[in-house]
Amino acid sequence: MNNTIIYLIGHYGVGKFTIARAIAEATGARVFDNHLANNVIFSLIREDGKTKIPERAWDLIMTIRRQALVAMTELARPEACFILTNALMDADPMDRAAFSEVQAAAEQRRACFVPVTLLASDAAHDIRIPSPDREQRLKMTDADGAKNVRATRQLLRITHPHHLTIDTTDLPPPEAARVIIDHAERLA
Template sequence: MHNTIIYLIGHYGVGKLTVAKRIAATTGARLFDNHLANNVIFSLIREDGRTKIPDGAWDLIMTIRRQALTAMAEIASAEASFVLTNALMGDDPLDRLIYDEVVATAARRGSVFVPVFLSASAAAHAVRIPSAEREERLKMTDEAGAAHVRKMRPLLAVDHPHRIDLETTDLPPEEVARRIIAHAEHCAQQIATSEAVS
């Protein structure tokens, strides 16, 4: 996989990081999990995965995210690929901005951009949300709260020709990763074919 940005989007506990790690291990893509930025601030304010995060924290986190995206666009090697993760909600203007800034970063790099929307059953979420690993990584561990978010806050609406939607409940992470990689490679081939014709 060459100069590709895969953006994994889904509600809390859907398996974004697990799948992202598999993609990175298979392809050599560089992983930018949203908690790499979040936890710089979360660790300092003692975010516990259950209580509301102070509004001011998100401004600080956005600064960190933007510096990371600048590094991707201006410093990372041209052939590098990246896999990013996030829970982006349709009712939050900041989440739309976050998505648009990733799209802009892909454009600056001339990268193949592949938005991936992951979903899972309520039962799968119920098992995954209250895990010790999530608590250690300062992620939401309140299963009832996460279920409320899934019910009341749909994911960001995205219309992109490379979008793929995958249901992760009954698929092992390795298979989800394999399907995403195959899709990303197909998108890259389509672009290459189109450029060769024009």
């Protein structure tokens, strides 16, 4: 891959970060997991993965994300590839803005932009959500709360021509990564 931005979007526990790492290992792309920005704030407000996050925290996180996009567009080498992760909801204007800002960064870099929606069954989510690794990374660990989000908040609907949807329920992360890499390479 060359000058590609892959944006992995899915509900909590779908495997975004794990798949991003597998793509990075296979390609040398750089991972900008949403928790790189989130945890700057979460670690200061002692986010525990279960308590509702104050609305003001999201404004601060968006500022950090925007600065990371500036670094990607203005400072990173032209051939660099990136994998971003996020749980973006269709009814949330801030989530729509986050998607648009990543797409604009790709356009500014003249990069191949590949948005990917990751899905999984409720049973798969229920197993993945309460893991010690997620707790350590200050991620959502409340399986019931995550199930409620999946039931009441639809993922961002994406109409981009490079969009790909993958069900990760029974697909191991290295195989999901390979599907995404192959898709991105066909588009380049």
